[in-house]
Amino acid sequence: MLTRALATLRAAVLNRDREVPSAREPDRARLDLRLAGAALLGWLVVLGLARAGTGVSLSAAKFCCGAALVLAGWLVLRRRRGKQLGLFAGTALLLACLLGLLSLVTGVRLAERLSGPIAQAIETEAYVSVELQALSDAARSRTPSRFGGERYLVSARIVSAAGGGRQFEAATPVLVLGDAAWKSVRYADRIRTAGTLTASEPGSAEQALLNASAAPAVTGTPASAEAINRIRSGFITMTRPLPEDARGLLPGMAFGDREQQSDELADAMRRTGLTHLLAVSGANCSYLLGFVYLLAQSCRLPRWSAAVCGVAALAGFVMLVRPEPSVLRAAVMGAVGVAALLTGRRRASLTFLSVAVLLLLAADPWLAGEYSFVLSVLATLGLVLFGSRCSEWLQRWLPKPLAVAMAVPIAAQVFCTPVLVLLRPELALYSIPANILAAPVVPIITVTAMAALGLLPLLPLVAGSLVFAAGLPTLWVAWIARTFSELPFAAMPWLQGGAGFLAAAAAGGGALLALGLASKWKTQGEGLSAVAGRARFVLRPRGDVRSANSSARRPGRRTAQGPALRAGRRNDAARLVAWTLAPALVVGSLAGWLGARPSAISSADRWDVAACDVGQGDGIVVRTGPSSAMVIDAGPEPGLMDACLDALGIERVGTLVLTHMHLDHYGGMAGVFDGREVGSVLFGSAKPDLPKEVDTELRRRGITPERGTAGRHGTEGYASWNVLWPTKAGKGGNENDSSIVLLVEVRTEGGAALRLLLTGDLESEAGGAMLRGLGGQTPVVDLLKVSHHGARNGGTEMIERLQPRAALISVGRDNDYGHPAPEILSALSRHQIPAFRTDEIGTVLLELRAGSLVVTGLP
Template identity: 50%
Template structure:
């Protein structure tokens, strides 16, 4: 056989499409123009790229679905999407210019493979696959390199590197939203933030054009900034590192609105009119309706938000692919009722989707949702359900090319996983459930179940704790969500022209929102509604095993009854036929007579499926048991625990026998409570709230839940403490006293002393009023450990503390870096103390860029190893024989 024979077979297979297969005569049939024996069909002549594309389709694709009703999914773009994702995920962290170098190398490889295919057309399948994957990676690298170059081209790079104060003109890419972390004590100014793009800046007396995405952070004067506004302001640039924005812009002035595009002005008016029309609704409906229709959570109270989170309904408060699907479906259905052609229906649906995206803001999350929600429409236009997976992969590729930084977004990952779950298992789960449930209920259960199984491993990494009743809550809430979406959108569009009808639509949607709120509040108080779950990668693996267990049970439950039924029916029929033939004399029965195939107690295929299913169940159960037992083991020894509480501080010092000294409690109750439970703390001898910012006192209720508390010390620049602090302490029977330098005490092996602030009037800035504690421990010979806990102390106050200590400057083993590693914490304490180790408590993917590169660089210069909760989770420190030991509590 010649070397070109494999390629010719490759081309022959590529040139034979579904139409040719349908028209080909059956094997052995020589009538109707069948080809004589020994001849071959005429080969379709394809040249160049067409031949290559056809060959790749034939070799890498799947056969068309048969008439049996089975749907074969198309995986041909999955590998290309994965390569694009991996490229976009890794390259932003590489040195600048790496993307262009990689793109050049990959394009050279693509050219070499094309030339080899032309001159040596053997090994087609592997080469064609490599060609596609290299082309996808090269394109992703090239686009990322171009985008990186655009973002910091010109003098803006020097301004960002220098952390300079600049005057800018920028375009808002989102509405200003109040942050949940800054300024959380009475009388403090609220902080607002939004994404924007600087298109003109003035730095060093020079004005220049730019295209730099930033996260703007400003005071309450920025509350009225809206999407699409062109604004002029001044502020300080702070580098944000690799991510969707290049820098933070800390506004030092208010803004001046330079202009508003007409479309943005019209959309803003519609949104504000709709939100204003919800004022007559009950509180829960008024809080939920803007979020479910427009993704606006500004009116949602904290208790309802927490109930929605526990019930697994938070996704209803953001614009998702489901909302886009409802809009597309409604328009498509109306067009179908008008008997419009299928292409026109799809076009109208896409036009409606574009209007919906503009109305709810074309932010990255909304564009992502629109792309995912449109997959079904494209599959419908293609006339084949098997195209849905291909369109999902194509959407991933297009979105990553449009915004490569989506690759590191958990929201993007969850959207893709949810859609993938629906594509792969939505219909299958429905079929499996129909063995036990009516079709309507099976369909309702299958969608949230398929999405939940795929998304849960990622969700538990972001927020440990499994919403145990999420599927049930979604089934209860799901029937009203489409009506809320469509009614709400109708109200938005009718308000300018038919206010009376718009108010009816608002009342209808609001009434249904009450049901969603009722479901959330009801499910949130069910027993074990937020089931404790391991953190990090082990928790994700355990969640994946649990999901596979659920799917395996559904599959076996749907298959086994059918197999038994077929076996019994087939065996009985075959036995009766066997007996009839025996009595008729056509088959003489005797001891060695062959038993008909149908009597062989079912088929080997069913027994194999049963065996594999049982093995899968055993593996999943073993994995769950191992993980649970491992989780229930002893906690490693520890002196200091830096709890993973997100973007905040929560530190625990071991006082022995279930008691501890707790310094700050993080922003939310649940993480702090979970950390103390895992550490076995049931009594707090000393509770220290270093200062009155929510990321340090917000978890107070969780720390005090079912625990006794002794002394409470607080620091603040204000005369009055926040009401939540006072009320929570009163409920626990505790009172707070102001801490100041000179206070000291001991509990077990712990000795503590307050070093800052001095007695008298505290510093005017809340961060600088943070209590600074020195803690010493001596749990055994050679195990002395000295720690300095600094709250959110900023650079000037740190310098004053060092000046006050003077010769009494302590030797420190462990330094808690102040203010989560922010730049304003400075590096003076690091340089003066040179500790053996440093710890930083910061939230994963926080919006502030903590810890700052400057702080990490200072630690590196002083050769101080640093341990971060955003990377390690909860950190445990201990000392043994003069050696500092670090462990991560996963």
């Protein structure tokens, strides 16, 4: 017995650097992936059923429930016969029950949404008077209204509606699009208004869009919601003495209100990966729960008391921030994330996360298609799977506090980046260091701000002091955002779509593997050195390793040579894998970056709008992403347009707009399609049918074109657009007067907006009619594309009314038409509007930089 104990002790001493301490054994336990697999499968099923419709969902529920009953009966029979149930049968029964429940909930909720006459009203795009209950505060949209004014979005639920001569009740979620009058709408307000219903995309959280044509009339607000509104308004009022950046950031970091934030600061936060700090996320809940847990622990409260305090604090937070679906989701995910970090038990935390996902999907099936939900789950999953382990790896080189601070953003960023590049094809290169630097003050800001919100009704003076104390650290966050956003490659271009997703996933996974292998390599190397020192190894001239106390190994006697050699072999294997993985990681990252870079224009030659030199014609390109754009007209020849898009590095065209059916605007259409993906085609024409060559080309490409009329709008990457002309009443007659007129807004790197009006070949009379149709809401325009290549029949009214900062004339050199006409150039000169011409500059590149229009030519 004594000999065996000594041998065990000796083995433990020799291997102590490679063995895992018993305290970490729960984290090393094998993960139970069954419930996680069920949650993932349930997520995919709900995502599909929410798009499929009520009938499919209820049929799926019947099938799953029937399968569950059959499996349950079979398992009962096996149990009565004394046979083991088996793991597979139990898992199958669990899956059938879960999928049946989710399918049933989705089907019932879909039927509830479209119950009654509301379904027909949405289908026919009816004009209705409605009573709504707001489910969110009004949020300013980055897409302007048709007339250039601000647009506000409100998530709401229709309670009752009237249309077509009847009044009916409903329970249909809608997204309200309103003007500046909707700015004051708050959560839980009861509102009366009117507007046109339009079906939303399948699977959307809202069943329809309501284009409000009337100002909101608030008929009532619940007392509890009104009290919370007063607290939030009082908090914002107390931030007014603070510096501008603090006023913009503090309400967002406290309860998700971004309306006080400037566009410039918002862009800096985005480019440094700090935007998540301004949304009510799991991080806010995590900080609050962590603070309550540490406070309870310092007071020596038992664990159950600490848990009760945490739940109470979280419930108060949800009530103050408002129990919107996103807030409830953040609370659940934050609680799971804190449990993962505090317990260090990945197995239990993964189970909690899976249960949380299933419960949230059962409560709101449309969360399955929301990017915010996806990112929240992925960030929590990163903390659950790699939070504590990544911290352990980093502690091989760094002090523990710094390692813990770095582990959280690394784990979350690696899991979220593949989805983030789908939303915007760029990488926030300095996200991890920016988050690390901001991390020390974020919990202070969050907890102090929440304390101020809680004390504001009772002790306003104390609350004011806390607001000031919470606001000052936000200046540090703003400084980090502004400083890092100005560094080179702060927002590094990346591949778009599925290729970008895979490249980002490969790069992130490779980075984690490399970190883990490097940590293991270092640990094993230290262990080998320690063993060598204890055994006093010497190196013989012939290379054989022996103990200094004996010249040969004695039969039957164990030495440290075996463990040392095994450690050496593992060390060499880890080194081999690391050296094999490193090039793959570098190549994958470079592929994702270089694949997004323009081919001919370097990253220093930035541009927002380009006018291609296509001769006597139009070919305007509006940048919507690193390698994507909107194209408005295609010039007379395919080769010229193709060459211009190649030089600009454009690989994808989201929307091709053919303003009207004249050859100098559609003749080069095939050049746009050459080697590029084109999403949709919008056209204008006075005739009912397209020219044969246009129709043939679009059919060959499998694209169904849509006629552009006033009121159509859309958003693509950096750009948003609105069609101002032609109206349905003005359609027909002159082909030039049927030109599509687009008001386009491009968000630039600095966060400012470049607004341009593209007028096709609109002539003076139709141009005047369009301006009169806008009423008194004449849009503010930075750049005007002068109509009809500067022809005399374009008139000067648009120039005089709009007073743009600059004008663009797309015209051919030495053309036979006398374009641009002296009258047009004289009007521009008279109003001191600089004109940029393709016949003089060639392809014109325009960029809004630091508030000024910078114009260059394509080299």
